[in-house]
Every structure is written in structure tokens, then in C-alpha cells.
Amino acid sequence: MRVHLLLLTCALLPFSLAGAQGRGEAFTHADSVRGSDTPERAWWDVTFYDLHVTVNPADSTISGWNGITYTVTGPVKEMQIDLQVPLEVDSMVQDARRVTYRRDGNAFYVTLAAPQPVGAAKTVTVYYHGRPRVAVRAPWDGGFVWARDSLGRTWIATACEGLGASVWWPNKDYLADEPDSQRIAITVPDPLQDVSNGRLRSTTHHRNHTTTFEWFVTEPINNYDVAVNAAVYAHFEEDYSGEAGKLTMNFWPLAYHLDTAKVQFRQAQTMMKCFEHWFGPYPWYADGYQLVETPHLGMEHQSAIAYGNHYDDGYYSAALGRGIDLSHSGQGANWDFIIVHESAHEWFGNSITMKDQADMWIHESFANYAENLYVECLRGKEAGAEYVLGTRANIQNDRPIIAPYGVNAEGSGDMYYKGGNLLHTIRQIVNDDEKWRGILRGLNHAFWHQTVTTGQIESYISAQAGIDLSKVFDQYLRTTEIPVFEYRLDDSTLAFRWTDVVPGFDMPVRVTVGDDTFGLVHPTTRWQVQKVHLSSPDAFRVDDNFYVLTARQPIRAVPRPPAGAAR
Numbered sequence: 001m002r003v004h005l006l007l008l009t010c011a012l013l014p015f016s017l018a019g020a021q022g023r024g025e026a027f028t029h030a031d032s033v034r035g036s037d038t039p040e041r042a043w044w045d046v047t048f049y050d051l052h053v054t055v056n057p058a059d060s061t062i063s064g065w066n067g068i069t070y071t072v073t074g075p076v077k078e079m080q081i082d083l084q085v086p087l088e089v090d091s092m093v094q095d096a097r098r099v100t101y102r103r104d105g106n107a108f109y110v111t112l113a114a115p116q117p118v119g120a121a122k123t124v125t126v127y128y129h130g131r132p133r134v135a136v137r138a139p140w141d142g143g144f145v146w147a148r149d150s151l152g153r154t155w156i157a158t159a160c161e162g163l164g165a166s167v168w169w170p171n172k173d174y175l176a177d178e179p180d181s182q183r184i185a186i187t188v189p190d191p192l193q194d195v196s197n198g199r200l201r202s203t204t205h206h207r208n209h210t211t212t213f214e215w216f217v218t219e220p221i222n223n224y225d226v227a228v229n230a231a232v233y234a235h236f237e238e239d240y241s242g243e244a245g246k247l248t249m250n251f252w253p254l255a256y257h258l259d260t261a262k263v264q265f266r267q268a269q270t271m272m273k274c275f276e277h278w279f280g281p282y283p284w285y286a287d288g289y290q291l292v293e294t295p296h297l298g299m300e301h302q303s304a305i306a307y308g309n310h311y312d313d314g315y316y317s318a319a320l321g322r323g324i325d326l327s328h329s330g331q332g333a334n335w336d337f338i339i340v341h342e343s344a345h346e347w348f349g350n351s352i353t354m355k356d357q358a359d360m361w362i363h364e365s366f367a368n369y370a371e372n373l374y375v376e377c378l379r380g381k382e383a384g385a386e387y388v389l390g391t392r393a394n395i396q397n398d399r400p401i402i403a404p405y406g407v408n409a410e411g412s413g414d415m416y417y418k419g420g421n422l423l424h425t426i427r428q429i430v431n432d433d434e435k436w437r438g439i440l441r442g443l444n445h446a447f448w449h450q451t452v453t454t455g456q457i458e459s460y461i462s463a464q465a466g467i468d469l470s471k472v473f474d475q476y477l478r479t480t481e482i483p484v485f486e487y488r489l490d491d492s493t494l495a496f497r498w499t500d501v502v503p504g505f506d507m508p509v510r511v512t513v514g515d516d517t518f519g520l521v522h523p524t525t526r527w528q529v530q531k532v533h534l535s536s537p538d539a540f541r542v543d544d545n546f547y548v549l550t551a552r553q554p555i556r557a558v559p560r561p562p563a564g565a566a567r
């Protein structure tokens with residue numbers, strides 16, 4: 001059961017992606033081209049994507065163009081534009097002239113004839129067509145999803161995190177460079193309705209029984225969040241009064257799910273209230289919030305969250321059924337996992353975005369942690385803690401959470417449950433809930449609409465906490481070892497130290513210093529002693545809100561601490 005749960009865990013991709021992906025295999029030239037700031041990418045900064053795509057479900061093909069507007073930031077070289085096999089480029093045009101290019105797998109290298117002075121704004125338009133990769137198991141193993149609703153009508157979606165947006169449209173497929181805004185104009189056969197990101201600006205019917213839906217995102221967007229969702233949808237809208245004013249919430253269930261959706265999607269407002277409290281204002285008031293029913297489980301598509309949880313609380317698994325409690329604690333079964341987890345990514349993932357796939361914990365650890373905050377919003381702090389502690393059963397400690405850089409590699413699926421437990425542990429170390437909430441809100445303020453490195457996030461948390469947590473992050477994000485609190489109890493003397501830890505690890509931890517009294521101790525890798533007042537050695541406990549192991553040593557196994565070491 002647990003193994004299956006892990007394979008199916010979460011709405012993202014713990015087990016996906018072609019290639020080496022940090023499993024000890026060698027990375028390829030193609031991995032570096034896909035995952036690093038290559039010289040052919042580094043000299044230009046994307047400012048606008050003008051994407052126009054016609055989707056043809058009859059033969060599973062697409063065709064269209066993307067106008068890529070950029071600012072020149074350095075000396076011109078060839079320009080790398082990504083578009084994955086088997087899609088084909090028809091032509092590329094700049095200043096009304098065709099430009100030449102060569103192809104290397106999924107990357108095109110363009111030779112630009114026009115002058116590219118530093119600071120200039122230029123546009124290159126890429127015309128393309130083909131039969132895009134069909135998703136093997138969306139959302140984990142992505143591409144295009146060609147499905148049918150239960151009435152046999154066409155239902156289309158895209159999902160491409162990790163794999164990359166270039167699986168269906170040409171762009172700079174590099175997370176660190178987001179456009180400042182984007183048009184997404186999708187043409188589909190009647191009577192389908194396309195729901196993409198941002199706001200619908202226009203709807204144009206054509207004589208050939210197709211319709212173009214022009215969507216516009218006015219804020220920076222991760223390229224993998226750009227999505228096609230096309231079906232026979234119903235629509236309803238609600239206003240939400242939030243921290244930054246009036247927010248429009250738009251809901252797009254399949255037409256025959258309208259009544260069900262009107263009940264289940266009420267949780268979106270509860271979610272919004274909880275996350276604005278903990279994380280600060282929803283990041284996309286200008287573009288609004290949408291929830292769109294999809295044939296796959298779900299994805300954090302910015303301002304257009306993909307929803308496929310079958311209108312049930314808990315977590316839906318095609319293999320295991322509906323309403324699963326991923327925490328095994330009873331605290332995860334009565335709220336809608338996909339509404340909560342995917343929407344949490346609007347703050348952590350979409351507003352604050354990793355520059356490199358290796359740092360995906362910035363998205364997933366915080367989104368996982370948000371689940372436990374949501375339980376706390378619903379049922380209190382103890383219930384939230386039960387949830388996060390319950391998810392420890394899913395942790396594998398198989399590989400580090402942070403993967404190698406520059407090769408589009410993804411770390412262990414532990415970035416979900418272990419990452420959530422790391423943040424829960426740090427909350428204990430901070431030991432001041434309002435301060436902790438201030439740190440979470442502060443992260444969203446400091447890194448609002450930015451791409452970041454893990455170093456920025458780690459430093460910010462340490463600085464705001466006033467505690468150097470660098471070794472704590474090293475331990476949990478960069479090793480698979482869980483700290484062991486090793487101790488010995490000799491009457492009223494507690495001796496303790498950390499083992500299985502990185503050099504310099506000195507995380508404080510809360511332990512029983514009296515029968516019902518917890519106090520913080522500050523172990524290092526050297527033995528220390530402290531007086532405790534316990535009626536029996538069996539009364540000793542380490543606060544299980546800290547994600548650590550404990551090992552009680554027989555008295556003789558522990559060397560006496562050197563004179564003067566006691567504190």
C-alpha cells in the first residue's frame with residue numbers, strides 16, 4: 001500500500017522525466033542544453049511570449065507560432081530556442097526576414113542577421129507544427145492529453161512540469177527566465193471551450209467551426225504553467241474579499257459537473273483565507289484565480305489550477321481509489337487534496353520559482369507543508385501536527401532532496417513529506433508561531449514574482465529566525481541521514497549528543513526535562529550533560545514534532561564528558 005502511495009504521491013512528478021535525472025547515471029549533453037544557462041541563452045532576457053496555437057484533436061496535431069520578445073543583455077551569439085521532437089519548425093522570422101537555424105535534438109540554434117545592440121528590444125517569431133508527445137501518465141509523465149468526458153466529448157489538457165514547456169510550444173525552456181507577461185491564444189473546434197491562464201480577453205468564432213480563445217497573463221509566469229484545457233465546460237464566478245482587495249475566482253467544471261462543483265469548490269475560498277493568513281496576499285490578483293477540471297489529477301498551472309480529484313475529499317488515485325488520506329492519520333481525508341496542494345503552489349512555485357529544477361523543494365516542500373497548515377486552519381495546531389507527523393511513513397531517504405545542478409535533474413520524492421517535516425521542525429526551532437508566520441509571509445514578500453536559488457531561501461529563513469540553520473538545511477536537503485539524538489540517563493543526569501549528522505550540526509531540540517515539562521537543549525556532536533527531573537528514565541521523551549531519531553545508550557557505553565563540558 002505504501003509503495004503504491006509513493007508512486008502515486010502528489011500531483012506532481014516525483015517519478016517522471018526521461019534521462020538520467022539524478023539517479024546516479026551520467027548526465028548527457030542534452031541534459032545540459034536543457035537545464036543550464038547556456039551561452040546561447042545567457043545574452044537575452046525574455047520579456048513577452050505571444051503564443052498562438054491551433055489544436056486539432058481529429059489527428060492529434062497542433063500548429064501555430066510564438067512571438068518571442070526579448071531584451072539584449074550582452075554580446076550576441078547564436079540564439080537557443082527549445083522545441084522538442086517530434087515537433088517541427090516551419091520558419092523563424094525577425095524584422096520581416098527569415099532567419100537561419102540549425103537543430104540539435106530539442107534545441108534550435110538561430111543565427112540572427114539584424115543588429116542586436118545591448119539594451120534593444122527585439123522579437124523573433126517561430127512558426128511550427130506537428131504531433132506533440134502524448135502524455136504517458138499525466139501529470140507525472142507529461143505532454144498532451146487527448147481524452148473524452150463521460151459523454152464521449154473531446155477533453156484536452158497539457159501538463160509538462162520537468163519535461164518542459166517546449167514539449168508543445170517553442171520558447172526559452174529555462175526556469176530562471178520568465179516573461180513579464182504572455183498572450184495565450186488557443187484555437188479549438190466548436191463546441192469546445194479553451195481555458196488557459198490569466199484572463200479571457202476575446203473570443204473569435206471562425207467560419208470553419210473553430211473558435212479562438214485569447215487569454216492574457218499580465219504577470220511573470222513559469223513556462224510549464226502555461227496550459228491548454230479544452231472541453232465542454234460550465235462556468236461560474238465568485239468574488240473573494242482578500243488581503244489585496246477583490247479577487248475574482250472563476251470555476252470551470254465539465255458542464256455536467258456544475259452542481260457538484262458548486263459544492264466542492266467552496267473549499268477554494270477556505271483555502272484562500274488560510275493561505276493568505278499564513279503566506280500573505282494571493283500573488284495574482286490582476287490575473288485572478290481559476291480552477292479548471294482536467295482529465296489528469298492536477299497541476300499548479302498559474303492562475304488556472306488544474307483539478308482532477310473527482311470532487312472528493314482526500315486524494316484520488318486511479319489505482320487505489322478515492323478519498324485517500326496520504327498522512328494515514330485521519331487528518332487528510334476530509335478536505336480536497338488537489339485544491340489545497342496545487343493552489344499552495346501559487347505562492348511557492350509560481351510566485352517564488354526555482355531557477356533550477358534541482359531546487360524543486362522550494363515548490364514541493366512548502367506546498368506539502370501548506371497541507372498541514374491547512375489542517376491547522378480547519379482543526380487546530382494539534383491536528384496539523386498529526387497530519388505532518390503521519391506523512392513520515394512515506395519518507396524514503398533514498399536520495400538527497402536537492403539534485404545536481406544545470407542538468408534539469410530532480411531530487412528525491414522526499415522533497416514532499418520530508419521537506420514538509422523539515423519545515424515543521426524549523427517551526428519548532430523558531431519556537432514562536434507569529435515569528436514563523438512572519439517568515440513565511442516575508443518569503444513571499446521578499447521573493448514576490450521572482451526566480452530564486454535554494455541559497456536565497458535558506459539564508460532568508462536563517463536571517464529572519466536569527467538562528468544559523470545552514471547545517472540543518474544541509475542535513476535534511478543534501479543528505480539522506482536523519483539526525484540521531486543519542487542519550488544516556490543516569491539518575492538525574494542526561495547525557496546527549498547528535499550522531500549521523502553533517503559536521504558542525506548543532507540543531508536545538510525539545511526534550512523532557514521534568515515529567516511533563518519540555519525544554520530546549522542544544523546538542524552538538526560532542527557529549528554534554530544536563531540535570532533533569534524525571535520520576536523514571538522511561539518518562540524521557542524527545543518532542544516528536546522534531547523529525548529526528550532517538551537512541552538510548554546503556555550507561556557504560558557513554559564516555560564521561562571532559563571536565564568543564566557540563567552545562
Ligand SMILES: [Zn+2]
Pocket residue numbers: 010011012341342345363364367
Ligand atoms: Zn506539488
